[in-house]
Amino acid sequence: MSIPIRHILVAGGGIIGWWAAVFLKKAMPDINVSILNSPVDDSYAVTTEPMFAEYLRLIGITEQQLIKYADGNFCFAQAYFNWPAERNQYFHTADKLNFNCDAVEFNQWLLKLKQAGHSLHLDDYSLSAVAARSGRAPILSSNKTLPSLSFDARYFNKILQSYALELGVTVIDDEIKDTAVDAEGEIDFIVSSKNGTFKSDFYIDATGQGDLIGKAMGVHYESWAVCLPFHKKKTLVVPPQDGRLIPFTSVHLSEQGWVKSTPLKNIVICEYTYTDSIATENKKDPINDFFSTATATHFQPGMRKKSWHKNCLALGSAAAILDGFSHSSFYLAASSLKRFINYWPHHPQYDAIENEFNRLMRMDYEAVRDLHAVHYAAIKMQVKLPHSFWSQVELPESLQYRLNLFMDCGRALPDENNLLDPTQWLHLLIGLGCWPRGYDCIANHHGNDIYWQYSQQIMKNVQGVAKTLPDYNSYMKTFVEH
Amino acid sequence: MQQSNMNSNVKKITIVGGGTAGWMAAAAFVRFFPKENYTVQLIESDAIGTVGVGEATVPHLRYFNNMLGIDENEFIAATQATYKLGIQFENWGEIGESYIHPFGSHGYAINQIAFHHYWIKLWNEKKVVPFDQFSMAVAAAQQGKFAYPSDDINSPLSTYTYAFHINASSYAQYLRQYAESRGLQRIEGKINSVVVNDSGNINHVTLESGATIDGDLFIDCSGFRALLIEDTLKTGYENWSQWLLCDSAVAMPSESQPQIPLYTRAIAREFGWQWQIPLQHRTGNGYVYSSQFITDEVAYETLQQNLDGNPTGNPNFLKFTPGRRLQSWNKNCVAMGLASGFLEPLESTSIYLIQVAILKLLEFFPTETDSTIRRNEFNRQIKSEYEKIRDFIILHYHLNRRTDSELWKYSAQMILPDSLLRKKNLFYESSHVETYQHGLFMEPSWLAVYLGQAKPPIHYDKRADSSDSKLSMHLNKIVSELNNITAHMPPASLAMYKLQKSSSYSVASMSLYGRNL
Numbered sequence: 001m002s003i004p005i006r007h008i009l010v011a012g013g014g015i016i017g018w019w020a021a022v023f024l025k026k027a028m029p030d031i032n033v034s035i036l037n038s039p040v041d042d043s044y045a046v047t048t049e050p051m052f053a054e055y056l057r058l059i060g061i062t063e064q065q066l067i068k069y070a071d072g073n074f075c076f077a078q079a080y081f082n083w084p085a086e087r088n089q090y091f092h093t094a095d096k097l098n099f100n101c102d103a104v105e106f107n108q109w110l111l112k113l114k115q116a117g118h119s120l121h122l123d124d125y126s127l128s129a130v131a132a133r134s135g136r137a138p139i140l141s142s143n144k145t146l147p148s149l150s151f152d153a154r155y156f157n158k159i160l161q162s163y164a165l166e167l168g169v170t171v172i173d174d175e176i177k178d179t180a181v182d183a184e185g186e187i188d189f190i191v192s193s194k195n196g197t198f199k200s201d202f203y204i205d206a207t208g209q210g211d212l213i214g215k216a217m218g219v220h221y222e223s224w225a226v227c228l229p230f231h232k233k234k235t236l237v238v239p240p241q242d243g244r245l246i247p248f249t250s251v252h253l254s255e256q257g258w259v260k261s262t263p264l265k266n267i268v269i270c271e272y273t274y275t276d277s278i279a280t281e282n283k284k285d286p287i288n289d290f291f292s293t294a295t296a297t298h299f300q301p302g303m304r305k306k307s308w309h310k311n312c313l314a315l316g317s318a319a320a321i322l323d324g325f326s327h328s329s330f331y332l333a334a335s336s337l338k339r340f341i342n343y344w345p346h347h348p349q350y351d352a353i354e355n356e357f358n359r360l361m362r363m364d365y366e367a368v369r370d371l372h373a374v375h376y377a378a379i380k381m382q383v384k385l386p387h388s389f390w391s392q393v394e395l396p397e398s399l400q401y402r403l404n405l406f407m408d409c410g411r412a413l414p415d416e417n418n419l420l421d422p423t424q425w426l427h428l429l430i431g432l433g434c435w436p437r438g439y440d441c442i443a444n445h446h447g448n449d450i451y452w453q454y455s456q457q458i459m460k461n462v463q464g465v466a467k468t469l470p471d472y473n474s475y476m477k478t479f480v481e482h
Numbered sequence: 483m484q485q486s487n488m489n490s491n492v493k494k495i496t497i498v499g500g501g502t503a504g505w506m507a508a509a510a511f512v513r514f515f516p517k518e519n520y521t522v523q524l525i526e527s528d529a530i531g532t533v534g535v536g537e538a539t540v541p542h543l544r545y546f547n548n549m550l551g552i553d554e555n556e557f558i559a560a561t562q563a564t565y566k567l568g569i570q571f572e573n574w575g576e577i578g579e580s581y582i583h584p585f586g587s588h589g590y591a592i593n594q595i596a597f598h599h600y601w602i603k604l605w606n607e608k609k610v611v612p613f614d615q616f617s618m619a620v621a622a623a624q625q626g627k628f629a630y631p632s633d634d635i636n637s638p639l640s641t642y643t644y645a646f647h648i649n650a651s652s653y654a655q656y657l658r659q660y661a662e663s664r665g666l667q668r669i670e671g672k673i674n675s676v677v678v679n680d681s682g683n684i685n686h687v688t689l690e691s692g693a694t695i696d697g698d699l700f701i702d703c704s705g706f707r708a709l710l711i712e713d714t715l716k717t718g719y720e721n722w723s724q725w726l727l728c729d730s731a732v733a734m735p736s737e738s739q740p741q742i743p744l745y746t747r748a749i750a751r752e753f754g755w756q757w758q759i760p761l762q763h764r765t766g767n768g769y770v771y772s773s774q775f776i777t778d779e780v781a782y783e784t785l786q787q788n789l790d791g792n793p794t795g796n797p798n799f800l801k802f803t804p805g806r807r808l809q810s811w812n813k814n815c816v817a818m819g820l821a822s823g824f825l826e827p828l829e830s831t832s833i834y835l836i837q838v839a840i841l842k843l844l845e846f847f848p849t850e851t852d853s854t855i856r857r858n859e860f861n862r863q864i865k866s867e868y869e870k871i872r873d874f875i876i877l878h879y880h881l882n883r884r885t886d887s888e889l890w891k892y893s894a895q896m897i898l899p900d901s902l903l904r905k906k907n908l909f910y911e912s913s914h915v916e917t918y919q920h921g922l923f924m925e926p927s928w929l930a931v932y933l934g935q936a937k938p939p940i941h942y943d944k945r946a947d948s949s950d951s952k953l954s955m956h957l958n959k960i961v962s963e964l965n966n967i968t969a970h971m972p973p974a975s976l977a978m979y980k981l982q983k984s985s986s987y988s989v990a991s992m993s994l995y996g997r998n999l
Contacts, residue, residue, distance in 0.1 A: 028945075342943075343914060346943070349911060351911070352908040352911040356908050356914065405855055408855040414919065416918060416919060417919065438849055441514075445514075
């Protein structure tokens with residue numbers, strides 16, 4: 001790699017490529033940034049993490065703009081339907097639920113109550129869940145961070161494009177034909193279809209397929225198909241039901257996979273993630289009829305052994321492919337780019353930085369993989385006679401370890417990077433019906449009647465506050481205008 | 483099968499040994515286990531002395547006391563405690579050099595780039611004062627000033643926290659009263675034998691009096707003897723003396739100093755290092771050394787020659803093997819304190835490690851005699867705590883530039899544990915500190931030692947270069963601001979007197995650096 005890096009070539013014109021071009025140029029104004037604007041298959045719907053607001057600020061885009069120009073919509077909850085079995089319903093939110101009773105943590109006394117035979121629903125205690133369900137704006141929620149934001153990638157792409165031009169990013173509308181690698185295994189240059197060759201000091205692989213890091217440099221891709229078993233996807237855009245804005249995404253489990261609906265300001269994007277390996281024997285799956293007009297794309301969940309290799313950084317699907325429950329590929333790409341800039345190679349000896357970067361990325365990707373696999377674990381653990389398909393799904397060792405501990409004493413371990421809040425993990429499992437066998441001995445501090453009264457009081461308060469919240473539709477109108 | 487906690491099989495907790503570890507555990511258990519469901523008892527013998535580890539502490543002890551509902555000022559009075567803002571390391575780089583590792587952070591990020599990158603840039607250009615001068619805690623410690631940290635995150639006063647120097651025996655006494663007044667049964671006696679049942683669990687212990695004491699869970703706080711965890715259960719020990727050569731110590735109190743410092747002193751000597759811990763009425767001293775190089779007599783002479791006041795007691799000699807028990811929790815026995823491992827007190831971690839073992843045991847407390855899942859997780863976390871502290875202590879030895887003895891030459895050249903080598907390579911390649919979330923010493927501590935003790939890396943975040951020529955001025959301003967604030971703080975002795983009359987001490991947290999981190 002020639003150092004200092006004076007020129008970076010971003011390969012791939014999807015939102016991740018454009019984001020990288022804008023973010024790099026903004027962070028390092030002295031560096032020449034070019035983008036090879038070749039078409040990339042993007043998901044239409046992107047839902048980012050609450051933290052994303054920070055990134056937006058760094059490049060100078062406000063959430064209002066995103067809502068206005070990219071059909072954006074807040075997402076206060078993710079609703080699960082029929083998960084793990086029919087008629088189950090759970091609204092998962094980022095609410096902390098810090099309802100400690102003396103020194104006893106909320107989830108611990110809740111577990112104690114559950115064992116005493118009470119019927120409990122985790123989302124009854126969450127203001128965001130109660131409000132979102134009734135179409136209200138849960139803006140008064142105790143944690144002040146703004147919620148996740150969903151938007152349409154196609155519009156966002158256009159916003160980023162015009163912004164990139166404004167910043168002075170060089171745009172090459174062309175496609176990659178070939179990538180030349182030199183004797184050291186570094187990328188030498190890229191051959192395009194129409195404009196000849198392009199040489200750069202550093203390359204960003206945002207091609208989706210990993211044309212640079214995989215095809216040219218030969219960095220191996222590790223499959224996670226055994227724990228994330230779905231590999232086909234169809235997308236359909238539909239108008240919103242009765243024209244109202246919905247402040248939550250929803251996930252429905254169906255026979256051959258699951259459907260995620262992301263309501264945006266004007267449309268709803270439905271994504272069907274499925275497999276043909278589950279045969280629909282008795283009846284025809286109505287979901288298949290619904291998606292019959294959409295084309296299927298294939299994907300392979302997994303991660304690249306290294307997402308930074310020599311003079312190339314892979315972002316998005318070129319680096320890792322995960323299921324679409326949360327922590328979108330886009331959000332992970334944005335956070336890994338930020339990390340890369342932090343660990344920027346300033347001199348030719350950069351093995352330790354590259355290793356550290358890849359070590360951290362692996363921890364992040366594996367943490368998200370495990371969180372996604374939790375969804376399938378909930379099915380495996382609860383459905384009495386699981387389809388042979390589910391019994392073949394193998395949970396990662398790291399997840400199995402955490403699940404065992406969770407089932408034994410109701411505790412969720414934080415991941416070493418603290419990427420995911422362990423309470424989120426814990427709430428998701430309980431919400432999806434996996435109640436642990438044991439709980440903290442400290443929960444024996446009080447009798448069940450005290451906890452029961454306290455729990456009734458919390459629910460009453462939550463419902464009371466929810467009633468005072470504004471209607472989400474009218475709230476959004478004023479929010480965008482401000 | 484569903485099994486409920488109310489039907490827990492673990493109801494009787496028997497603590498063996500009544501030193502710092504034993505009484506801390508006893509106090510925590512009586513606080514959190516309701517008398518109706520649990521019995522907590524402690525066996526100790528007046529005939530057996532305790533090592534009394536951890537006279538110097540880290541801020542986490544405040545959290546522990548807080549958890550027990552202990553009033554901080556009452557605690558200070560009972561343990562003859564003094565405030566502590568950090569540790570001063572002397573002669574660790576080269577003889578004559580000195581720096582403080584504070585309970586706080588240094589400077590603050592500029593344009594979202596960590597402060598130390600700017601500092602390294604200027605240091606390499608010889609344009610800046612030493613790194614520790616950018617710490618509020620260091621400024622206060624060096625001028626003998628003390629005030630409670632502030633909650634206002636915009637104030638430099640929020641960038642540090644504090645701990646104590648305590649009389650560990652008095653602390654154990656204090657906790658004994660605490661525990662006994664809440665129903666703990668103390669059993670006087672020496673243990674004669676330990677009886678194991680068919681499943682390999684400890685069934686009961688027999689005392690010299692002939693009495694048998696049973697328990698569902700045994701806490702081994704028997705110190706170096708490790709009576710249950712090793713003598714009986716043969717758990718095994720991981721020896722770390724390839725990295726930590728010191729295996730002996732001699733301790734001796736001396737008269738208190740007229741000006742009581744706000745820091746522990748760790749003074750590197752030819753064959754080890756000397757501690758100096760200022761209490762209200764005496765100073766704790768000790769020399770940690772390697773018996774490979776000097777005899778106990780020579781070590782004792784060295785210590786005597788280097789006391790700041792007249793000795794007030796007899797020398798106490800200790801022998802130890804640095805390392806940790808392979809499993810702190812084995813069968814139905816959990817080892818705490820010296821029975822679970824030994825790391826020299828260079829970073830005042832002994833009491834912290836006891837505290838962590840207690841908190842984690844409360845978290846993963848068993849409900850049945852065989853709790854493999856919880857036990858594995860407890861052991862995993864304890865191992866990780868020990869290893870991270872081990873690496874940090876090794877770093878001090880490794881970064882020395884002394885040539886006056888084989889100890890120092892060896893330490894500078896030794897093969898490091900992989901986990902530390904990786905951290906060191908990253909730092910010297912890029913000035914980045916490897917981050918982790920779970921452990922005692924975080925980035926500010928690693929920086930304090932890296933930059934306090936050795937030459938900084940050549941390479942740092944080059945974005946720090948793009949800052950304008952006023953950088954040096956800006957950094958000078960930070961230092962003078964810290965000094966200004968310090969000037970308005972009361973002297974430590976006055977602070978102690980005044981603060982002891984109020985009860986508004988600041989919130990305790992499980993952090994080494996105060997509210998900002």
